[in-house]
Amino acid sequence: MTNLTLSPALGWPLGTAICVIMLVCAVAQIVLHIRRRSQSDETVWACARRSMICALVAIMALTPSIVSSTNSRAINTTDVVVAVDVTGSMAVADAQYGSDEQLSRLDVAKQAVKDIAAMYPNSSFAALRFGASGTLDVPLTPDSKAIDNWADTLAPESTSISAGSTLDVPIDQLLLTCKSIHDQHPDDAIVLYLISDGEQTSSKTRRTFSSLRRYLSDAFTVAVGSEQGGNIPVTGDGVEEGDTQWVTDPETGEPGVSRMNADEMNAIADELSGTAIQLNATTTMSGGDSKETSSKWRVTQTSKQRTRTVAMVWPFAIAVALLLTFEAGAWITQSRRLL
Known part of the structure; x- marks a missing residue:
């Protein structure tokens, strides 16, 4: 049996602080895009990409984890x-x-x-x-x-x-x-x-x-x-x-x-x-x-039920890496245009 849970690797105080800051940045990115869309060449895709990066980092700060129950067998002699x-x-x-x-x-x-x-x-x-x-x-x-x-x-x-x-x-x-x-x-x-x-x-x-x-x-x-x-x-x-x-x-x-x-x-x-x-x-x-x-x-054998928490950050880390790659590519393309 497995269950999803949050288990911040940096602890709840620091993990929560990072999560809140990144969510504020994501919302601010959307608000700024709406306000200056007539004066900026930022595309909707660029705004969405940057907001998603902030949102994914916020989720990673809370360290999503899977809790699984295991039976360990001890041999006593x-x-x-x-x-x-x-x-x-x-x-x-x-x-x-x-x-x-x-x-x-x-x-x-x-x-x-x-x-x-x-x-x-x-x-x-x-x-x-x-x-x-x-x-x-x-x-x-x-x-x-x-x-x-x-x-x-x-x-x-x-x-x-x-x-x-x-x-x-x-x-x-x-x-x-x-x-x-x-x-x-x-x-x-x-x-x-x-x-x-x-x-x-x-x-x-x-x-x-x-x-x-x-x-x-x-x-x-x-x-x-x-x-x-x-x-x-x-x-x-x-x-x-x-x-x-x-x-x-x-x-x-x-x-x-x-x-x-x-x-x-x-x-x-x-x-x-x-x-x-x-x-x-x-x-x-x-x-x-x-x-x-x-x-x-x-010799006797005894079984004990234990719970194990496994962090599942890697899917979010891969998504952030891909979005950052798109962001870097877009920045390089835009820089060449300005030249």
């Missing part, structure tokens, strides 16, 4: 942010993933990350690990294979740099990452997956994750491990494979026991207005709530 806990307790081998086989919590987290990447085709991904600090390892990328490769490189941090588990460590890096994604792709859906055993051993009070809600469309906390727990192996520090040493509890002198804290992961999920998932022998990322929810955050 999903940006998935994955954060994985790599503290020493993630090396405890008390986790299960779709079977009764006992695996380390971090190995289960790796499988979960790969399943998450597979659940979101045509999406983009960002990945970070957190332990003593939070680190963005993979900036936003549409390459899901990069996330799979990143998952394979995950390893528990060295026991020597561990200062106790603090679950709020990734908040600052997550805020920076999610804000950057939201600013660059404001129409995209951002989904967060936080994978951890939920263990908080630091004496500091944990900060809330609620500050992330403004950027997220959905969120999941993924708990790995068991409530029975297991001994924490010493990692790094020159420990050779097969030479298992356990982290010692300084209060008892016995090997320390780490337990998955489902309540803490549920609390974080509530702060994010998200969903808490606990991975075990029967629950994996490729099934359950996360799998069902992922389908609604895939």
